[in-house]
Amino acid sequence: MKEQIEQILAELGDLQTKTMKDVEDARVRFLGKKGEITKLFEEFRTVAPEMKKEFGKKLNELKQQAAARIEELKANAEQAAMDAAPKEDLTMPGEPYQLGSRHPVSIVRKEIVDIFRKFGYDVAEGPEIEDDYHVFEALNFAPNHPARDMQDTFFVSAGHPNPLLLRTHTSSVQVRTMEKQSLPIRVVCPGRVFRNEAISARAHCIFHQIEGLYVDENVTFADLKQAILLFAREMFGPETKIRMRPSYFPFTEPSAEVDVSCNICKGKGCNICKGTGWLEILGCGMVDPNVLEASGIDSKKYSGFAFGMGVERIAMLKWQVNDLRHYFENDLRFLKEFSTCVEV
Numbered sequence: 001m002k003e004q005i006e007q008i009l010a011e012l013g014d015l016q017t018k019t020m021k022d023v024e025d026a027r028v029r030f031l032g033k034k035g036e037i038t039k040l041f042e043e044f045r046t047v048a049p050e051m052k053k054e055f056g057k058k059l060n061e062l063k064q065q066a067a068a069r070i071e072e073l074k075a076n077a078e079q080a081a082m083d084a085a086p087k088e089d090l091t092m093p094g095e096p097y098q099l100g101s102r103h104p105v106s107i108v109r110k111e112i113v114d115i116f117r118k119f120g121y122d123v124a125e126g127p128e129i130e131d132d133y134h135v136f137e138a139l140n141f142a143p144n145h146p147a148r149d150m151q152d153t154f155f156v157s158a159g160h161p162n163p164l165l166l167r168t169h170t171s172s173v174q175v176r177t178m179e180k181q182s183l184p185i186r187v188v189c190p191g192r193v194f195r196n197e198a199i200s201a202r203a204h205c206i207f208h209q210i211e212g213l214y215v216d217e218n219v220t221f222a223d224l225k226q227a228i229l230l231f232a233r234e235m236f237g238p239e240t241k242i243r244m245r246p247s248y249f250p251f252t253e254p255s256a257e258v259d260v261s262c263n264i265c266k267g268k269g270c271n272i273c274k275g276t277g278w279l280e281i282l283g284c285g286m287v288d289p290n291v292l293e294a295s296g297i298d299s300k301k302y303s304g305f306a307f308g309m310g311v312e313r314i315a316m317l318k319w320q321v322n323d324l325r326h327y328f329e330n331d332l333r334f335l336k337e338f339s340t341c342v343e344v
């Protein structure tokens with residue numbers, strides 16, 4: 001037994017293990033249930049009583065040494081595994097997380113809609129592919145009106161009595177609202193519109209509009225003027241003035257175009273307002289009785305006003321962007337300029 005103990009000790013000393021599996025195999029071989037050392041403990045029962053003390057001590061020492069050696073090999077194998085793993089410096093700063101931001105057109109659209117919501121307007125939406133009836137006919141456009149020309153409007157299906165087309169304004173949503181909603185009506189209609197225009201710094205074939213409609217008993221031009229003035233002050237600051245110039249739209253009578261005092265030069269004249277001190281922001285007017293009647297509203301009892309503005313135009317004035325095309329090119333350098341505009 002003495003030789004066996006010594007032999008095991010020598011073997012333990014020489015033991016070479018690489019992986020954790022090697023270490024576990026060695027542990028089973030020596031200290032497992034059927035391991036060599038365990039077997040020696042079984043044989044110990046047959047040792048003569050006078051030798052028991054000496055061998056008992058030796059065996060216990062062997063077991064302890066074997067356990068210590070296995071622990072040592074285990075620690076080495078763990079270290080080797082860690083050394084082999086790719087080095088990661090956990091103190092390095094993390095990967096920067098790129099946050100997106102709202103598009104400037106969305107920021108301004110929301111700002112405009114929120115102002116009108118505060119005034120008690122609902123929001124209405126409608127289809128971008130519309131029919132001639134809702135874009136033109138119900139809005140009092142004469143059959144030969146130039147807007148109905150291919151040159152100005154993108155038709156989806158032509159040669160039909162009520163052809164499909166891409167809406168040229170969101171007034172079509174106002175028609176749909178008048179058709180189905182009970183009175184009084186107070187809505188704003190934000191949305192994309194399409195016009196067959198050559199793309200330039202001042203015009204684009206796609207842009208965004210917000211149009212508004214208010215129909216009730218006794219709605220007057222004074223109400224329209226007050227609504228636009230309050231909007232302009234919310235949007236451009238409390239000092240803002242407005243002026244109205246006579247205009248023409250088939251669906252409103254009388255019609256006006258509205259300018260706001262230039263908030264950059266405070267009316268003195270600068271290159272943004274082209275020296276005039278005024279900036280044009282929207283078109284508006286009293287809803288033509290023909291338009292009310294076309295949607296089944298009694299024009300003797302009810303009257304209303306409507307207005308419409310381009311979101312990009314308002315955004316250009318707000319941020320003094322001089323080229324409309326920036327809003328459609330999605331150049332990140334441009335979009336990032338607006339990433340700090342607080343918007344929730």
Ligand code: PHE
Pocket residue numbers: 168169170171211212249252283284285306307308309
């Ligand atoms: N629909 C008009 C346009 O697209 C704007 C407008 C709306 C004018 C309502 C008057 C009243 O230009």
